[in-house]
Amino acid sequence: MPTYAVRYTYDERTDVRDQLRPEHRSYLAALAEHGTLLGSGPFTDGDPGALLVFRAASPEVVDALLADDPFVREGIVAHTDVRAWDVVLGPWSA
Helix, strand or coil: CCEEEEEEEECCCHHHHHHHHHHHHHHHHHHHHHCCEEEEEECCCCCCEEEEEEECCCHHHHHHHHHCCHHHHCCCEEEEEEEEECCCCCCCCC
């Protein structure tokens, strides 16, 4: 199954992000338990955002999963970049 790297860029509303973070992380934890989300976490420098790595059948499936993320649903993700990723080495490789 294909792997997708997703880059979120957040807007500047840290107060809204802080308020929604528990729901956001709960949603992502369920995806991780299902095996769809391989990993995720915020960037620690530069523009506010995060990297998420999914294993899904298609980019449309990833788009649907992202649409249900509370951060996306509430509009604090200013930009999303979804890219197919060929993982050739490491624990996520085929």
